[in-house]
Amino acid sequence: MIHLTDKDTKMPLKYDENSKNKNFSEVTDNDDLQYTIASSVEDFNFNKQASLDDLFDELLLSNSIFKNKEFLRHTYTPEILPHRKNEIQKLASILVSAVKGEIPSNIFVYGKTGTGKTVVVKYVGNGLVKKVGGKAFLKTSPTIDCNTGLPKPDLSANLKMNMPITFIYINCEVVDTQYRLLSKLSEYFGQSVPLTGWPTDKIYDVFSQSLDSEKKLVIIILDEVDQLFKKGGDDVLYNLTRINSDLENAKVSIIGISNDLKFIEFLDPRVRSSLGEEEIIFPPYDAPQLMDILEDRSKISFNDSVINPGVIPLCAAFAAQEHGDARRALDLLRTAGEIAERQNAKKVMEPHVRIAKDRIEQDRVSEVIKTLPTQSKLILYSVYLLEKYMPGEIITGDVFNIYKDLSNILKLDILTQRRVSDLISELDMLGILNAKVVSKGRYGRTREISLGVTPTQIKSLLENDFKIKKVSSYVPPIQHKLV
Numbered sequence: 231m232i233h234l235t236d237k238d239t240k241m242p243l244k245y246d247e248n249s250k251n252k253n254f255s256e257v258t259d260n261d262d263l264q265y266t267i268a269s270s271v272e273d274f275n276f277n278k279q280a281s282l283d284d285l286f287d288e289l290l291l292s293n294s295i296f297k298n299k300e301f302l303r304h305t306y307t308p309e310i311l312p313h314r315k316n317e318i319q320k321l322a323s324i325l326v327s328a329v330k331g332e333i334p335s336n337i338f339v340y341g342k343t344g345t346g347k348t349v350v351v352k353y354v355g356n357g358l359v360k361k362v363g364g365k366a367f368l369k370t371s372p373t374i375d376c377n378t379g380l381p382k383p384d385l386s387a388n389l390k391m392n393m394p395i396t397f398i399y400i401n402c403e404v405v406d407t408q409y410r411l412l413s414k415l416s417e418y419f420g421q422s423v424p425l426t427g428w429p430t431d432k433i434y435d436v437f438s439q440s441l442d443s444e445k446k447l448v449i450i451i452l453d454e455v456d457q458l459f460k461k462g463g464d465d466v467l468y469n470l471t472r473i474n475s476d477l478e479n480a481k482v483s484i485i486g487i488s489n490d491l492k493f494i495e496f497l498d499p500r501v502r503s504s505l506g507e508e509e510i511i512f513p514p515y516d517a518p519q520l521m522d523i524l525e526d527r528s529k530i531s532f533n534d535s536v537i538n539p540g541v542i543p544l545c546a547a548f549a550a551q552e553h554g555d556a557r558r559a560l561d562l563l564r565t566a567g568e569i570a571e572r573q574n575a576k577k578v579m580e581p582h583v584r585i586a587k588d589r590i591e592q593d594r595v596s597e598v599i600k601t602l603p604t605q606s607k608l609i610l611y612s613v614y615l616l617e618k619y620m621p622g623e624i625i626t627g628d629v630f631n632i633y634k635d636l637s638n639i640l641k642l643d644i645l646t647q648r649r650v651s652d653l654i655s656e657l658d659m660l661g662i663l664n665a666k667v668v669s670k671g672r673y674g675r676t677r678e679i680s681l682g683v684t685p686t687q688i689k690s691l692l693e694n695d696f697k698i699k700k701v702s703s704y705v706p707p708i709q710h711k712l713v
């Protein structure tokens with residue numbers, strides 16, 4: 231069913247099936263059918279077709295902002311990585327022993343999010359494989375030639391050496407258990423393993439045998455390795471860092487990457503020392519460095535002179551505030567460009583960046599809220615209800631009272647007040663709640679809690695959750711407020 235309006239009058243029109251002439255008449259308030267004006271069904275279809283063609287033409291012609299948006303995507307590995315010379319050099323100087331036929335030390339790479347850890351490791355890995363031959367399972371998009379916009383040919387297969395290198399990139403956010411990791415790795419060496427069911431030692435044996443089938447050096451990149459540890463403990467890391475003693479032909483070297491700086495402290499000391507034989511720390515970028523990164527990318531992804539001079543400094547400044555995150559800077563620039571494009575603007579201007587910033591922030595918050603565990607959602611919803619029905623100071627005890635009621639209605643286990651307090655701190659860290667410690671004089675210290683995002687956003691996101699929906703008519707009784 232097609233809903234269109236009369237182009238001239240903007241008045242919605244409907245098709246009258248019963249009329250002999252098959253004319254269209256105005257839509258009344260009760261009608262939900264809206265068709266374009268036409269004297270016959272054929273005419274109608276023709277008009278429909280023509281207007282869609284026009285629309286595509288218009289959209290294609292108006293696309294004057296981007297030259298090639300692909301260069302702004304996260305998966306694109308640039309040919310030059312400004313301000314990462316030291317890190318590239320350090321990594322290359324450790325991995326170069328592979329060229330000499332030695333096993334490189336295991337490396338632990340860490341730094342905050344968006345500091346270029348993944349891109350640098352893949353970049354150096356690709357470079358090494360190109361130099362010495364071997365295979366790179368790095369899941370990067372092919373390097374694109376900036377002049378032609380086409381993928382560059384991969385020459386790595388042409389070079390050979392005695393001890394070929396296999397680079398394997400694993401994202402442990404996806405492959406997050408010992409079982410999954412070992413079965414995924416076995417797959418790379420042609421051994422398929424059932425998705426579940428085998429005991430760990432069996433899968434470990436199958437993996438090490440498939441790995442050891444020929445002489446090679448295998449460099450395994452475990453990106454977001456903290457996720458593997460959180461789900462599977464450090465057994466798998468312990469096993470992997472010791473696997474060389476079980477192998478005769480192949481040798482393994484591990485590069486662990488993490489943005490969780492505390493994670494290494496929780497590892498078994500033996501794993502810590504073998505995984506962190508070498509450590510490379512990626513410092514955050516400052517605003518001028520982010521500007522250089524953005525300048526380079528914008529030249530290949532935007533058309534000439536479409537970016538107002540203040541745009542890149544503004545994107546860089548916003549991203550520098552967010553702990554120097556290059557991903558955030560690139561997202562801001564891309565989103566600002568998309569907004570300008572949609573508005574049919576000739577140039578990307580500073581206001582587009584500000585709108586992009588709000589939109590990215592909203593998307594982030596929505597994503598975080600949607601994926602919270604139910605208990606945290608209930609705590610957040612309790613704060614929302616308190617702000618809605620009982621304006622004034624909110625303390626942990628108030629939240630706990632409402633939370634208890636909601637959990638009872640939903641027949642969920644009730645967490646202790648202590649645990650609820652911890653979850654409030656986590657929501658505070660995520661920026662969804664504000665929990666400010668205030669001194670109450672002789673009554674000691676307490677935390678004042680408030681929403682960190684708009685109530686409208688909380689309401690629309692949480693009341694869409696099927697469990698929360700069941701308590702959406704709940705109104706907190708007055709005695710639940712302690713102050």
Ligand SMILES: Nc1ncnc2c1ncn2[C@@H]1O[C@H](COP(=O)(O)OP(=O)(O)OP(=O)(O)O)[C@@H](O)[C@H]1O
Binds near residue numbers: 311313350523556
């Ligand atoms: N020096 C650089 N030059 C060009 N682009 C860069 C540079 N550093 C990072 N980037 C780009 O910024 C984005 C984020 O980088 P990357 O994914 O490597 O960050 P990360 O440190 O691995 O972050 P996380 O810890 O969140 O995984 C990518 O799109 C990457 O291409």
Ligand SMILES: [Mg+2]
Binds near residue numbers: 347348349453
């Ligand atoms: Mg990364």
